Amino acid sequence: MSRVRDPVVxxxxxxxxxxVLLFVLYPMSRLLVLTFWNNGPTLEAVRGLLENWTHRAALVNSLLLAVLVGSAGTALGFAFALLAVRSHLPKWGERALDAVVLLPLISPPFTAAIALIFALGPRGLLSYHxxxxxxxxxxxxxxxLLSETLTYFPIAxxxxxxxxxxxxxxxxxxAFSLGARRWRVFATVTLPLASPGVANAFLLVSAASLADFATPLILAGTKFPVLPTQAFLQIxxxxxxxxxxxxxxxxLVPALAIFAGQxxxxxxxGGSFVTVTGKASAATRVKSLSPAAIASLAVICGLVVVLVLxxxxxxAAASMVRGLGADxxxxxxxxxxxxxxxxxxxxxxxxxAIVCMPIGGLFAVVLGFLVARTEFPGRRALEFAAMINYALPGTIVGIAYLVAFNDPPLALTGTAFxxxxxxxxxxxxxxxRATTAVLAQIDPAIEEASASLGARGDVTFRRVVLPLVRPALLAGMTVLFIRAMTAISATIFLVSLDWxxxxxxxLEGITNLELGQASAFSVLVILLVYLAVVVASVAMRRLNAGSLGRAGTLLGG
Amino acid sequence: MSNAKLLKEKNLKPPASWMDLLDPAYKGQIQTADARTSGTALTRILSIYYAFGKDEDRAVDYQKKLHRNVQVYTKSGGGCTIPAALAQAMVCIAHMPDAMEAKKKGYDMVVSFPREGVAAVIEGVALVKGARNRELATKFIDWTFSKDMQDLLDKHDVYMLPTLPDASIDAAVQSLMKEAKLLPVDLEWVGKNRKRLVERWVNEVIKE
Known part of the structure; x- marks a missing residue:
C-alpha cells in the first residue's frame, strides 16, 4: 500500500x-514518578504496600478473580454463542437473546451488584422466597464472581x-460426511477453529474483571479485597x-500483560484460521449440535436469562414504587x-457525552487515518501510546489524571474539560479500529486520484476520506456516548460540585439510602443507551456499514 | 438498628448492649461500615473504646469477637441500612439519623442503643484557607450556628440533633435520645490516634 507523504500530514x-503526550504519557509518567521517586529512585512505596496484608491479598485476589471471571464468562459466552448461531434459532429469538444479554453490558455500574443482593442475598427473592x-x-x-460473570460474559x-x-x-x-460423530466434529473441527476466539474472549473478559471497581465496592467486603477498590480506598x-x-x-502490570496478549x-x-475465503460455500443447515445438546444449552442460557431479567x-420495581419492600x-x-x-x-x-462525541470521533478517525495511510517517524509508537488509556483499568487513568492535573500549571480537575x-x-x-478496518477495504488509489488532481492532504481527507469512513466515525461516536453515560472508575476521581x-x-443514591432514586437513574441510563444503540444501527444500515453497526462493534470492549 | 420482622422470627429482643451482639444468633446477620472509608465506622470504634473504659486492647479484643458475627463491612456508613431494611441482615450498626430515615420510608426498623453508651459526633464546618469568597463563607458559617438554620433540621426531617439547646427537635428523635447514653469524646485524642485505630482495625480485627 502506498502511504501518503503530504505537507499536512x-x-x-x-x-x-x-x-497523546499531554493526556496519556504525561499523567502516566507522573504516576510512575510518584510511585518510584522520593528524592531519588526508591522502591519503598511498593515495598510498603507488600508489607500490608490487605494489599498482598488484593493482588492475589485480583488475579484469581480475573482468571475465574475470564473462564466462567468465556464458557457462558460460548454456550450463548452456540445457542445463537448453531441451533437454528428464529431471527426474533436471536434478537430477544441479544437484547437481554446486552443489558448488563450497557447498564451503569452498581446496578447488577445491588440487584443481585436482593435476588440472591440471605433473604433474596430467589434464594429465600x-x-x-x-x-x-x-x-x-x-x-x-457471579456478578462480574453476569456483567461481562456478554463480551465473550x-x-x-x-x-x-x-x-x-x-x-x-x-467432517460429518466422513462419518464423524457430532462430539468428534465439535472437538476436532469447531472448537479448534474457534480456539483463537476463545482465547481472545478470555483475555477481554479477564481484563474487564481486573479493571472492575464498582462490583467489588458493593460485594467484595473486607474478606476479598481487590486492587482497583483498594486503590480507591487508599486515596x-x-x-x-x-x-x-x-x-x-x-x-498496571497484569493489565498490560493481558493487553499485550490480546x-x-x-x-x-489472519494466520491459518481463515475460513472466510470469498468462494461461495454451499448453503447448509449446520447440524453440529444434537437436539439434546441444543436443549441443554437452552436450559443453561434460559436460567441465566431469567436471573438477569x-x-x-x-x-425497575425499586424505581417505580415508593419504598421497595416497605411501601x-x-x-x-x-x-x-x-x-x-x-x-x-x-x-x-x-x-x-455529546461534547465528547464529535471531538473523540474526529480524533479517532484522524488517528486511524494517520496510522493506516500515512508515514511519519514514530507512527507505530503513536499507535501504541494512543491505546494506553484504553488498555489500562479506569482506576489507574483516574488516579494518574488526579496526580497530574490537580495542581497548577495544569489544574484541570473539577472542570468539564x-x-x-x-x-x-x-x-x-x-x-x-473501525476507521482502520474501513480504510483497509478502500483502495488508496481513490485518495491518490484526489492527490493527483492537485488536492492537498487536508482537502483529500475532508472530501474523500471522511465521507468514506462515515460509518466508522458514527461507530466511534456511539461507543463514546455509551461509555460516557456509564463510566465511573476513572471519572469518580475527577467529578466536582460543578460537574x-x-x-x-x-453510587451516592445507593450509599445514602436512596435505592429508588438510584434505580430510576439506572433505568434512565439504560433506556438512553439502548436508544443510542438502536439509532446507531439504523443509521449504519442506511450507510451500508455492514458489521460496524452490530452490537459487537459498539459494545465488544 | 434492627429489622423488626427478623427479630420477631428469631424471637430476639433488639440488642441493648454491645455484648448482645456477640450472641451466635446474630452470626452473619450484622452489617456495619469499613473503617477505612467511613466516619460512621470510626464513631463505632470510638463508641466501643469509650464503652470499654478507654482500654484499647479490650476494645480491639471485643471487635475481633464482633467480627465473627459480621456479614459484611460496607464502604459507606449508611450502606447497611437498605440491606437491613430489606431483611438481608438483621442488624445494622450505623448512625441514628440513617435509621430514622429508613423508618420514615416505611421500613419496620427498631432503633436501640447499647447501654454501655455510644460516642456522638458533631458535624463540622470549616472555612478553606485562602477561600475566594471569604465573606460569603463566613456569613454561611454564622448562619449554621443560628436557631433559624438549626430549626430546619426538624422541619425537613434530617433527624440530626441541633447543637443549640433552644432549637426545635423532632419528637421521635427526642424520645429516642432519652435511651441513649452519650459518652464524652476527646476530639483532640481522636485526631491524633485515628490513623492508628484504623490500622489496628485493619491488622487485628478484620484479619482472619
Missing amino acids: APAAVLVWAA VFGLTNVNIYGLSGT YLTLKAVLANIDATLEDS TGLYDMRGGAALCFLL RRWLEQR ICYLII NSLSLAHYAHVFSGGLKAVRDTLVI ILVVCYVFRYSLAGT SLVTVRI
Whole structure:
C-alpha cells in the first residue's frame, strides 16, 4: 500500500502526538514518578504496600478473580454463542437473546451488584422466597464472581458469536460426511477453529474483571479485597496518594500483560484460521449440535436469562414504587426526583457525552487515518501510546489524571474539560479500529486520484476520506456516548460540585439510602443507551456499514 | 438498628448492649461500615473504646469477637441500612439519623442503643484557607450556628440533633435520645490516634 507523504500530514501528526503526550504519557509518567521517586529512585512505596496484608491479598485476589471471571464468562459466552448461531434459532429469538444479554453490558455500574443482593442475598427473592435457602452468602468471592460473570460474559458472547458465525459450515459438513460423530466434529473441527476466539474472549473478559471497581465496592467486603477498590480506598479514605499510585502500579502490570496478549492474538488472526475465503460455500443447515445438546444449552442460557431479567426487574420495581419492600405502591416520585433534583447530573452527563462525541470521533478517525495511510517517524509508537488509556483499568487513568492535573500549571480537575479529555483518550479506540478496518477495504488509489488532481492532504481527507469512513466515525461516536453515560472508575476521581455525573449519583443514591432514586437513574441510563444503540444501527444500515453497526462493534470492549 | 420482622422470627429482643451482639444468633446477620472509608465506622470504634473504659486492647479484643458475627463491612456508613431494611441482615450498626430515615420510608426498623453508651459526633464546618469568597463563607458559617438554620433540621426531617439547646427537635428523635447514653469524646485524642485505630482495625480485627 502506498502511504501518503503530504505537507499536512506532518502538522496533523504533530498535533495528535502532542495531545497523546499531554493526556496519556504525561499523567502516566507522573504516576510512575510518584510511585518510584522520593528524592531519588526508591522502591519503598511498593515495598510498603507488600508489607500490608490487605494489599498482598488484593493482588492475589485480583488475579484469581480475573482468571475465574475470564473462564466462567468465556464458557457462558460460548454456550450463548452456540445457542445463537448453531441451533437454528428464529431471527426474533436471536434478537430477544441479544437484547437481554446486552443489558448488563450497557447498564451503569452498581446496578447488577445491588440487584443481585436482593435476588440472591440471605433473604433474596430467589434464594429465600423461591428456594427457601437461608444463610446464603452473597458477599466475598462468590458474589463478586457471579456478578462480574453476569456483567461481562456478554463480551465473550459477542466475540464468540462473530467467530462461530464465520466458521464455514461446510467444514463441519465434510467432517460429518466422513462419518464423524457430532462430539468428534465439535472437538476436532469447531472448537479448534474457534480456539483463537476463545482465547481472545478470555483475555477481554479477564481484563474487564481486573479493571472492575464498582462490583467489588458493593460485594467484595473486607474478606476479598481487590486492587482497583483498594486503590480507591487508599486515596479517598486514607488520603494516601502515594499508596494509591503504588497500588495502581501493581494493577498496571497484569493489565498490560493481558493487553499485550490480546494484541498478539489480533495480529495473528489472519494466520491459518481463515475460513472466510470469498468462494461461495454451499448453503447448509449446520447440524453440529444434537437436539439434546441444543436443549441443554437452552436450559443453561434460559436460567441465566431469567436471573438477569430478575435482577433488572428488581431495579425497575425499586424505581417505580415508593419504598421497595416497605411501601410497594406505585409512584413516580423517584423519576420526578431524577428530573428535578437530579436534573443537573443528567444534563451534565449528556452535555459531556455529546461534547465528547464529535471531538473523540474526529480524533479517532484522524488517528486511524494517520496510522493506516500515512508515514511519519514514530507512527507505530503513536499507535501504541494512543491505546494506553484504553488498555489500562479506569482506576489507574483516574488516579494518574488526579496526580497530574490537580495542581497548577495544569489544574484541570473539577472542570468539564478534564472529563471530556478523559473519555476522548479512553474510549476513542473503537472508532480508530473501525476507521482502520474501513480504510483497509478502500483502495488508496481513490485518495491518490484526489492527490493527483492537485488536492492537498487536508482537502483529500475532508472530501474523500471522511465521507468514506462515515460509518466508522458514527461507530466511534456511539461507543463514546455509551461509555460516557456509564463510566465511573476513572471519572469518580475527577467529578466536582460543578460537574456531576449520573453514575456518581447512582453510587451516592445507593450509599445514602436512596435505592429508588438510584434505580430510576439506572433505568434512565439504560433506556438512553439502548436508544443510542438502536439509532446507531439504523443509521449504519442506511450507510451500508455492514458489521460496524452490530452490537459487537459498539459494545465488544 | 434492627429489622423488626427478623427479630420477631428469631424471637430476639433488639440488642441493648454491645455484648448482645456477640450472641451466635446474630452470626452473619450484622452489617456495619469499613473503617477505612467511613466516619460512621470510626464513631463505632470510638463508641466501643469509650464503652470499654478507654482500654484499647479490650476494645480491639471485643471487635475481633464482633467480627465473627459480621456479614459484611460496607464502604459507606449508611450502606447497611437498605440491606437491613430489606431483611438481608438483621442488624445494622450505623448512625441514628440513617435509621430514622429508613423508618420514615416505611421500613419496620427498631432503633436501640447499647447501654454501655455510644460516642456522638458533631458535624463540622470549616472555612478553606485562602477561600475566594471569604465573606460569603463566613456569613454561611454564622448562619449554621443560628436557631433559624438549626430549626430546619426538624422541619425537613434530617433527624440530626441541633447543637443549640433552644432549637426545635423532632419528637421521635427526642424520645429516642432519652435511651441513649452519650459518652464524652476527646476530639483532640481522636485526631491524633485515628490513623492508628484504623490500622489496628485493619491488622487485628478484620484479619482472619
